[in-house]
Every structure is written in C-alpha cells, then in structure tokens.
Amino acid sequence: MDKAYVTNQAELEQHxxxxxEERAYFSSPGEGLLPLRISRYWLKIMGKDPRNPLRLQSxxxxxxxxxxxxxSEDPLGDRVHSPVEGLIHHYGDRALILITDRCAMYCxxxxxxxxxxxTSAxxxxxxxxIIEYLREHGEIHELLISGGDGLMASYERLAYLFQGLNSLGRPLIKRIGTRLPVVDPKGTDRAKLDLLGEQKSLWMVLQVNHVSEMSPEFDRMAEAIRMRGIPLLNQAVLLRGVNDTVEAQRDLCYGLIERGIKPYYLFQGDLARGTSHFRVPLERALEIYGELSRSVSHLALPRFALDLPGGGGKVNLEESSFVKRDDRYYYFRNGRDEIGRYPRESE
Ligand code: SF4
Structure with a gap:
C-alpha cells in the first residue's frame, strides 16, 4: 500500500x-468514476471543515x-484531435502530449x-x-506535456521524451503541466526536476486554485524548482465554493505573484460529466473576473478563458471573442474564425 496516499473510503474515514453528501457518493455503484487518491500531506493541511476549499477539490x-x-465525457474533443496515440493537436502551432494518465491526486x-x-503511461x-509526427509537422512550436500529471511519468519516460524532442533539431517551447508540487511537495522527485532544469525553453505550469494550498512545504518546493531555472506559471480553475469570490481570486493572484509564480490562466469550468456542482454560471464568472481585473495589477491578473465544448478550442473571454447571447447560450468566435457556444447555466 502507498502509505503517503489515501485511496479508499475506509482510509479516508480515519482522517x-x-x-x-460525501457518504452518498461512496454508496453509489461507482461504475466508471474517477479514482480516489489524496495525499496525507493534503489531508493534513486541509483540516476538518467540510467546506474547506482543499477538501471540496479532493x-x-x-x-x-x-x-x-x-x-460530455470528452468536453474538449480530445479524441477527434488525436492524430497519434498520446498526442492532441488542436491548434496549428501547439500540441499536447498526454504522457501518463496518473495524477498524484485526482481532482x-x-x-x-x-x-x-x-489508461496507462x-x-x-x-x-x-509522437516524435515522428512532430518531425513531419514543423509548424508545431509549442508543446504541453501533461496527462494526467506530467511529473507522474517516470524519470526514464521523461528522459526518453526529451531525448526525442531534442533530436528534432528545432527550438520547441515546452510546458510541463503538473499538480504534484502542490498536492505532495515532498513527493516531488528532485532527479526529475534536475532533468527538467537541463531542458531549454521549459516552463512549469502548476494548478493552484486557492491561496491556502501554498503551505511552507509548497514554498520550499517552488523555490527548489525556481533554483533550477524553471519559470513557474499557474493555471487555476474557477470552482464553486472554492474560489468563486473576488477576494479569493485576489488572494490567490497576489499569493502566487509574491512567490514568483505568474498567474497565467483562470479557466471557466469545462462541461465534463459530473462536474456541474463545481461550475460557476458564466454570467457570475464574468462579473468576478471583471471586478478582479479592476482590483489587481496586470502582473497579477491571469487571462480568463474557456474551452468551447466539442473541440472548438480555447477562447479568451474578451470582447473580441464574444459574439452574442440568447436565452440558453453564449456564443464565441474561436481562433479559427468559427462560432462555438457555451451554456448559460443557473446558480
Ligand atoms: S485536474 Fe489535472 S491534476 Fe487534477 S486529476 Fe485532472 S489531470 Fe490530474
């Protein structure tokens, strides 16, 4: 048994x-649901309050x-944009590698x-x-290495991937998406960080959704990452009950910036099956972001974006991409000049 993690109801109930509401989930048949995995570190910092933002996420x-x-099961349309297993190519110059399905914690x-x-790594x-595809598609300049959690891939797999990428002989901007340093700072493998630090143009993208996720252990790990020359960005998700107030967003943005982590994106919740209790109605989300943008500096302000359902791609929620709204939907124009829609949900 992995002692650093809790993976079933009985272990969870020891903490x-x-x-x-939580017990009702466990008493369902549970077919096809996301696994349970929470680090003991995360359980320790969340405390006992049922409304704690860390608890709601885990x-x-x-x-x-x-x-x-x-x-939908596949709200971003990953399957239709996957020309090679493990690679998603939505946009011309960018691609995503799903190197592993594993995460330190299942959000x-x-x-x-x-x-x-x-699935598997x-x-x-x-x-x-994947390397062959990238060789044939010289238009791809930027790669996101994620999953799952990019840092949950083994050292050997990551090293093999970087070796392949470096053999392409062209500059590639790489972003590795991970939540491991946030949910289990001490479990973050230093040898993998050394390997990342050796790569050119590599950025790390974390997911911190609430200021209370940044403990002293997290701070030490973030510093260890920065000491290796790896710039840190954050992509947060707007989550009901977790960070859906201007104050929570402001604290998060300033907490990140004070630690040298750039708030990069704030995402509106995707339409993934079984996540409606987390989604903030877009109308309210736009109000929160509008107020946030008036109250923090440009350095501390992330971009606010949503992914159009069904593979329509990411749109920044700025006037230029908004087209119109009716009783049921908001309509946006994506980077391919196509119109996509996102529902107007109620509280
Ligand atoms: S949100 Fe990211 S870290 Fe969390 S379970 Fe999903 S892939 Fe893993």
Missing part, C-alpha cells in the same frame, strides 16, 4: 468524518453522480476524467510515433 460528493445534458473537478487514472514505441 475525516464524512458528510452525508473528497468526492454526490454531485459527481449528476450529469447534465450539456456535459474531483477534473475535465479530462475520461482519460485520467484509467506512454511506452517508448508511442513516444517514437
């Missing part, structure tokens, strides 16, 4: 008294069993839950095919 609730008509709001914690043969 917490479950609420009715302990499942009955809301995860409710599906709305607008939700209950995860939008890639059809993949996360269910990429093998060397699959990495070879």
């Amino acid at each position: 917490l008294t479950l609420t009715d 302990v499942p609730r009955a809301g995860e069993l409710d599906y709305t008509d607008e939700e 209950r709001h995860c939008f890639r839950r059809h993949f996360t914690g269910r 990429l093998g060397k043969g699959q990495i070879d095919r």
Whole structure:
C-alpha cells in the first residue's frame, strides 16, 4: 500500500468524518468514476471543515453522480484531435502530449476524467510515433506535456521524451503541466526536476486554485524548482465554493505573484460529466473576473478563458471573442474564425 496516499473510503474515514453528501457518493455503484487518491500531506493541511476549499477539490460528493445534458465525457474533443496515440493537436502551432494518465491526486473537478487514472503511461514505441509526427509537422512550436500529471511519468519516460524532442533539431517551447508540487511537495522527485532544469525553453505550469494550498512545504518546493531555472506559471480553475469570490481570486493572484509564480490562466469550468456542482454560471464568472481585473495589477491578473465544448478550442473571454447571447447560450468566435457556444447555466 502507498502509505503517503489515501485511496479508499475506509482510509479516508480515519482522517475525516464524512458528510452525508460525501457518504452518498461512496454508496453509489461507482461504475466508471474517477479514482480516489489524496495525499496525507493534503489531508493534513486541509483540516476538518467540510467546506474547506482543499477538501471540496479532493473528497468526492454526490454531485459527481449528476450529469447534465450539456456535459460530455470528452468536453474538449480530445479524441477527434488525436492524430497519434498520446498526442492532441488542436491548434496549428501547439500540441499536447498526454504522457501518463496518473495524477498524484485526482481532482474531483477534473475535465479530462475520461482519460485520467484509467489508461496507462506512454511506452517508448508511442513516444517514437509522437516524435515522428512532430518531425513531419514543423509548424508545431509549442508543446504541453501533461496527462494526467506530467511529473507522474517516470524519470526514464521523461528522459526518453526529451531525448526525442531534442533530436528534432528545432527550438520547441515546452510546458510541463503538473499538480504534484502542490498536492505532495515532498513527493516531488528532485532527479526529475534536475532533468527538467537541463531542458531549454521549459516552463512549469502548476494548478493552484486557492491561496491556502501554498503551505511552507509548497514554498520550499517552488523555490527548489525556481533554483533550477524553471519559470513557474499557474493555471487555476474557477470552482464553486472554492474560489468563486473576488477576494479569493485576489488572494490567490497576489499569493502566487509574491512567490514568483505568474498567474497565467483562470479557466471557466469545462462541461465534463459530473462536474456541474463545481461550475460557476458564466454570467457570475464574468462579473468576478471583471471586478478582479479592476482590483489587481496586470502582473497579477491571469487571462480568463474557456474551452468551447466539442473541440472548438480555447477562447479568451474578451470582447473580441464574444459574439452574442440568447436565452440558453453564449456564443464565441474561436481562433479559427468559427462560432462555438457555451451554456448559460443557473446558480
Ligand atoms: S491534476 Fe489535472 S489531470 Fe490530474 S486529476 Fe487534477 S485536474 Fe485532472
């Protein structure tokens, strides 16, 4: 058994008294649900309050069993944009490598839950095919290495991938997406960080959603990453009950900046099945962001974006991409000049 992590209800109940909402989740048949995995470190810093923002992100609730008509298994349309196993190519000059399905913690709001914690890590043969695709597609300049959690891939797999990328002989901007330094700072492998530090043009993208996730242990790990010359960015998700107030967002943005981490994106929740209890209605989300943008410096302000359902791509929620709204939907123009829509949900 992995002692640093809790992976079932019985272990969880040794730490917490479950609420009715949480217990109701565990008493369901549980077919095809996201696995449970929470570090003991995270349980320690979250305390015992059932409304704690860390708890809401990690302990499942009955809301995860409710599906709305607008939700889908694959809200970003990953499957239709995957020319090679493990590679998603949505935009001309950017691509995403899903190097592993593993995460240190399974976030209950995860939008890639059809993949996360269910399949496996990429093998060397699959990495070879990805490198071949990148060789044939010289227009790709920027790669996001994620999953799952990019840092949960083994040292050997990461080293093999970087070796392949470096063999392409062209500059590639690399971003590695990980939540491991946030949810289990001490479990973050220093040898992997050394390997990342040796790569050119590599950025690390964290996901911190609430200022209380940045403990002294986290601070030490963030410093260890920065000492290796790896710049840090943060992509947060707007989550109901977790960070859906201007104050929570302001504290998060300034908390990040004070630690040398640039707030990069704030995402509106994707329409992933079983996540409606986390989504903030877009109308309210725009109000929060509008007020935030008037109250923090430009350095501390992330961009606010949403992914259009079904593979429509990312749109920045600025006037230029907003087209119109009717009773049921907001309509946006994406970077390919196509119109996509996102539902107007109620509180
Ligand atoms: S770390 Fe990312 S991929 Fe993993 S469960 Fe959380 S949101 Fe999903």
